[in-house]
Amino acid sequence: MEVFARSPAATARSAGPLAPVVAVVQSELDQVESSIAQQAAAFDPAIEGYIAYAIGGQGKRLRPLLALLSGGATGGLQPAHVDLAVVLELIHVATLVHDDIMDEAERRRGQPTVNARWGNALSVLLGDCLFAQALNLSANFDKAEISRSIAQAAREVCSGEIIQTQRRFDLHLGIEDYRRIVEMKTGSLFSVAAELGAVLNESEPIVARALKSYGMKIGAAYQIYDDCLDIAGNESIIGKTLGTDLRKGKLTLPVLLLLRSAPTVERERYSRMIVDGKVEELTEILNAKLAGAPLSESISDGQNLIRAAQAELTILPTNIYSEAMHQLGDALLELLDQLRE
Amino acid sequence: MEVFARSPAATARSAGPLAPVVAVVQSELDQVESSIAQQAAAFDPAIEGYIAYAIGGQGKRLRPLLALLSGGATGGLQPAHVDLAVVLELIHVATLVHDDIMDEAERRRGQPTVNARWGNALSVLLGDCLFAQALNLSANFDKAEISRSIAQAAREVCSGEIIQTQRRFDLHLGIEDYRRIVEMKTGSLFSVAAELGAVLNESEPIVARALKSYGMKIGAAYQIYDDCLDIAGNESIIGKTLGTDLRKGKLTLPVLLLLRSAPTVERERYSRMIVDGKVEELTEILNAKLAGAPLSESISDGQNLIRAAQAELTILPTNIYSEAMHQLGDALLELLDQLRE
Numbered sequence: 001m002e003v004f005a006r007s008p009a010a011t012a013r014s015a016g017p018l019a020p021v022v023a024v025v026q027s028e029l030d031q032v033e034s035s036i037a038q039q040a041a042a043f044d045p046a047i048e049g050y051i052a053y054a055i056g057g058q059g060k061r062l063r064p065l066l067a068l069l070s071g072g073a074t075g076g077l078q079p080a081h082v083d084l085a086v087v088l089e090l091i092h093v094a095t096l097v098h099d100d101i102m103d104e105a106e107r108r109r110g111q112p113t114v115n116a117r118w119g120n121a122l123s124v125l126l127g128d129c130l131f132a133q134a135l136n137l138s139a140n141f142d143k144a145e146i147s148r149s150i151a152q153a154a155r156e157v158c159s160g161e162i163i164q165t166q167r168r169f170d171l172h173l174g175i176e177d178y179r180r181i182v183e184m185k186t187g188s189l190f191s192v193a194a195e196l197g198a199v200l201n202e203s204e205p206i207v208a209r210a211l212k213s214y215g216m217k218i219g220a221a222y223q224i225y226d227d228c229l230d231i232a233g234n235e236s237i238i239g240k241t242l243g244t245d246l247r248k249g250k251l252t253l254p255v256l257l258l259l260r261s262a263p264t265v266e267r268e269r270y271s272r273m274i275v276d277g278k279v280e281e282l283t284e285i286l287n288a289k290l291a292g293a294p295l296s297e298s299i300s301d302g303q304n305l306i307r308a309a310q311a312e313l314t315i316l317p318t319n320i321y322s323e324a325m326h327q328l329g330d331a332l333l334e335l336l337d338q339l340r341e
Numbered sequence: 342m343e344v345f346a347r348s349p350a351a352t353a354r355s356a357g358p359l360a361p362v363v364a365v366v367q368s369e370l371d372q373v374e375s376s377i378a379q380q381a382a383a384f385d386p387a388i389e390g391y392i393a394y395a396i397g398g399q400g401k402r403l404r405p406l407l408a409l410l411s412g413g414a415t416g417g418l419q420p421a422h423v424d425l426a427v428v429l430e431l432i433h434v435a436t437l438v439h440d441d442i443m444d445e446a447e448r449r450r451g452q453p454t455v456n457a458r459w460g461n462a463l464s465v466l467l468g469d470c471l472f473a474q475a476l477n478l479s480a481n482f483d484k485a486e487i488s489r490s491i492a493q494a495a496r497e498v499c500s501g502e503i504i505q506t507q508r509r510f511d512l513h514l515g516i517e518d519y520r521r522i523v524e525m526k527t528g529s530l531f532s533v534a535a536e537l538g539a540v541l542n543e544s545e546p547i548v549a550r551a552l553k554s555y556g557m558k559i560g561a562a563y564q565i566y567d568d569c570l571d572i573a574g575n576e577s578i579i580g581k582t583l584g585t586d587l588r589k590g591k592l593t594l595p596v597l598l599l600l601r602s603a604p605t606v607e608r609e610r611y612s613r614m615i616v617d618g619k620v621e622e623l624t625e626i627l628n629a630k631l632a633g634a635p636l637s638e639s640i641s642d643g644q645n646l647i648r649a650a651q652a653e654l655t656i657l658p659t660n661i662y663s664e665a666m667h668q669l670g671d672a673l674l675e676l677l678d679q680l681r682e
Contacts, residue, residue, distance in 0.1 A: 043496070044525075047503045098469060102462040121443040121506050124465055128439060128499040131469065135476040136492035139485050147488060151477035155384070158469040162388045165462050184385075 017331035018060070024324040025068040028077055032064045032085045039090065039133055050126050051133075054114050055093050062222065063088040063193045069328070070197025070211050072321030080200050083137060084146070088193050090134035091154050095161070097127035102165065103248055146196055153192035160184025168249030171271050175256050182223040183216060190219025210312045217309035218329065224302035225336050227252035231286050232295055232339045243279040253301060254286050257294035299336045306332050358672035359401070365665040366409040369418055373405045373426045380431065380474055391467050392474075395455050396434050403563065404429040404534045410669070411538025411552050413662030421541050424478060425487070429534050431475035432495050436502070438468035443506065444589055487537055494533040501525025509590030512612050516597050523564040524557060531560025551653045558650035559670065565643035566677050568593035572627050573636055573680045584620040594642060595627050598635035640677045647673050 022029065040052040064085030071081035099105070100113040101123045107113060115123040131154070138147045164181045167173050194215030198208040230245045231254055245252050251259075255274070259267055273282050286295050310329040316322040363370065381393040405426030412422035440446070441454040442464045448454060456464040472495070479488045505522045508514050535556030539549040571586045572595055586593050592600075596615070600608055614623050627636050651670040657663040 044500045044504065046507065047500055050503070095469070098465050101465055120461070122503060124439050124442060124468075125499050125503045125506060127465075128436070128468070128472065129496060129503065131472060132492055132496035132499055135479075136489060136496060138476075139480070139488035139492055141485075144480050144482075144485075147480035148477065151473055151480055155470060155473035155477055158466050158473055159385045159388055162391070162463060162466045162470065163385065165466060166387065 017334040018328070021069075021324045021328045021331055022065065024320055025065065025072065025077070028068045028082055028085075029061060029064060031082045032061065032068075032089065035082060035086045036089060039086070039137075042133060042136075043129065047126075047129065050114070050118065050122065051129065053117075054097055054126055054130060055090070059089075059093070059096075059109060061085075061089060063092055063189050065328070066190055066193040066215055066218070066325075067197045069321050069325050070194040070215075071200060073316050073319060073325060074198040074203045074207060074211070075201035078200060080141065081197060083140065084150075084193070084196055084200065087134050087138045087150060088153075088189055090130050090137070091150070091157070092189055094127045094130035094134065095157055097123055097130065099161070101127075102161075103244060105244065143199075146199065149192050149196060149199075153188040156184045156188035157186075160186075160188070164250060167251075169275060170249075170251070171259070171274065173251050173256065175253070175260065178251070178253055178256055179220070182220045186223035186226075187216040187219035190222070191215035194218075207315055210315045214309045214312040214325065217305045217312070218332070221302040221305040221309065221332055221336075224253055224298060224305070225332060225339075228254060228295060228298050228302070228336070228339050231283055243283055246274065246279045246282055247277060249274070253298040254294040255282070257297050258286060261294065296340060299339055302336050303333055306336075358675040359669070362410075362665045362669045362672055363406065365661055366406065366413065366418070369409045369423055369426075370402060370405060372423045373402065373409075373430065376423060376427045377430060380427070380478075383474060383477075384470065388467075388470065391455070391459065391463065392470065394458075395438055395467055395471060396431070400430075400434070400437075400450060402426075402430060404433055404530050406669070407531055407534040407556055407559070407666075408538045410662050410666050411535040411556075412541060414657050414660060414666060415539040415544045415548060415552070416542035419541060421482065422538060424481065425534070425537055425541065428475045428479045428491060429494075429530055431471050431478070432491070432498070433530055435468045435471035435475065436498055438464050438471065440502070442468075443502075444585060446585065484540075487540065490533050490537060490540075494529040497525045497529035498527075501527075501529070505591060508592075510616060511590075511592070512600070512615065514592050514597065516594070516601065519592070519594055519597055520561070523561045527564035527567075528557040528560035531563070532556035535559075548656055551656045555650045555653040555666065558646045558653070559673065562643040562646040562650065562673055562677075565594055565639060565646070566673060566680075569595060569636060569639050569643070569677070569680050572624055584624055587615065587620045587623055588618060590615070594639040595635040596623070598638050599627060602635065637681060640680055643677050644674050647677075 036055050037052070039055060040048045043051050067085040067088060068077060068081055071077045071084075096108065097114050100108055101115045101120050104115070105113050106116045113123075114126055135147075135151065135154075138150050141147055160181050160183070163177075164185060167177065167181075191212050192215070195208050195212035198211045227245060230242055230252070246255065251274070259270055262270060270282070270285070286293075288295075306329045310326050313322055313326055316325075377396050378393070380396060381389045384392050408426040408429060409418060409422055412418045412425075437449065438455050441449055442456045442461050445456070446454050447457045454464075455467055476488075476492065476495075479491050482488055501522050501524070504518075505526060508518065508522075532553050533556070536549050536553035539552045568586060571583055571593070587596065592615070600611055603611060611623070611626070629636070647670045651667050654663055654667055657666075
């Protein structure tokens with residue numbers, strides 16, 4: 001179906017600091033990828049093409065990566081780890097499709113978004129279909145605990161998004177509120193990926209808890225990275241429009257730190273700029289390369305989270321997977337560092 | 342939270358021909374209602390109120406009704422039947438919240454819709470939350486078969502909605518296409534309600550299949566009734582704007598029958614009226630009270646489906662629940678008859 005074709009430019013995804021981490025579970029990630037691609041076939045032929053487009057976006061597949069590494073680190077990879085990875089990625093893609101409606105986003109991963117291409121009505125339903133399919137697969141796990149944890153994480157993601165939506169342009173949003181939103185909307189799925197990777201191997205509860213905490217911190221740090229990228233990134237590299245968060249009234253960590261650190265008069269001026277949508281001016285201020293500047297402080301904050309995540313890994317046996325989990329932290333540290341340049 | 346209060350006018354729902362059927366499982370329906378109300382408490386306090394508003398809409402709870410009657414008819418009601426009823430109703434409410442976004446509907450069940458009240462972004466997320474919560478509860482069933490069937494039905498509902506959305510204003514839509522859409526978007530949940538009511542009682546497969554078919558036919562007939570109501574109903578009684586389907590390009594059975602039965606010249610005129618959105622004129626034509634007229638034929642079509650559904654019940658033992666299932670058919674026959682007046 002020609003209409004659904006994506007440009008091949010979108011396929012180069014495991015370059016950069018993440019590449020060696022990805023390599024550790026490459027063959028399982030390939031299985032995840034082919035299983036994700038097969039999901040479209042579960043649908044009515046009339047809608048298969050839309051599903052294929054939505055899931056074929058060649059994301060970074062970070063949640064699958066976490067699920068697989070965690071499985072490898074805690075006793076070995078089973079087919080159920082691949083299934084877990086697929087389910088979590090489908091939920092993630094479903095939320096992206098819905099996010100793009102709300103953000104009126106035009107491009108995602110270098111391609112037109114589903115809503116830009118086929119409108120909001122279809123996007124709402126397509127997200128629902130993906131979500132239903134994820135939970136359909138999720139019912140296949142032997143332990144009800146697995147399905148339940150996945151559904152709970154999905155609920156957390158949506159709840160986090162609601163709170164974020166409610167508090168757009170809310171200049172009283174505190175840094176603690178931001179942390180909670182980030183943990184809910186991004187941390188939850190990362191966290192359940194790492195936790196359930198261990199649960200599938202019947203790991204000790206203390207190990208599963210440590211991995212849950214690792215996933216939560218890595219997820220939160222990744223969201224901080226993504227939020228900084230929206231201010232300091234390069235549009236042509238990341239494949240989406242910059243300044244989107246500010247334009248939509250999403251107050252992310254650098255903005256909150258700017259507001260908090262500014263003297264009263266300045267704070268009022270910045271607040272007015274946010275409300276008036278002076279995104280370019282604000283971005284310039286946020287990009288100021290000073291020590292203690294909001295962007296730099298946000299980057300350090302994300303890096304501290306990553307180090308705390310890495311500290312959780314001491315409970316794991318040393319093997320290529322647990323080392324790769326540590327390395328994943330290092331890769332994110334490096335990505336964050338690149339934003340300082 | 343005053344902002345979330347609904348008017349008490351919305352509570353009178355079991356009047357009319359359905360009342361004696363509802364009475365048979367009234368105490369279980371009350372449990373369903375209170376469990377639905379409790380679902381809001383599972384969410385973050387910041388969003389509890391929105392959830393409460395969305396689920397408190399006092400719908401007819403037909404899917405719960407089917408699940409409970411089916412359970413009663415096949416060996417007795419267990420707490421799991423109440424859980425099943427709650428899960429199915431939550432999925433249904435989630436789809437309504439999303440439908441109202443796509444239809445830009447202002448009122449539902451006599452109250453402002455979630456999107457009219459809080460906008461589309463929140464409505465997308467709220468539907469997702471309800472969906473996630475439904476599948477969360479669904480993971481509690483002992484048999485994975487139950488959760489899997491529920492998730493499959495949810496996927497069918499969304500897929501049916503997608504096909505319907507794709508084919509808005511499509512004057513080539515056939516009556517068979519319409520039937521398929523109706524079975525997917527409405528039949529699926531009715532069908533799984535009746536089927537799983539029996540599966541929870543470990544009924545013979547032949548019984549579960551008969552009930553599945555009963556549910557599918559009752560669901561399809563109910564959708565035909567709802568589609569006719571949009572043309573022939575009374576706005577102040579049904580609590581939503583009439584002619585919505587036509588205005589949105591949804592070609593329902595009466596419209597398709599009108600197009601099919603008209604001579605070529607007339608058909609072209611009607612087609613133009615559909616495309617130009619001449620909803621009032623079309624509604625008048627559709628309401629013509631002639632034998633063989635499209636509305637009357639649609640009503641007969643729905644009534645035939647109901648009789649076919651009732652015929653499936655012969656496999657059941659005779660008890661108050663199986664009789665109530667038959668009576669539910671009679672009540673729908675009567676509701677359809679009222680549209681002829």
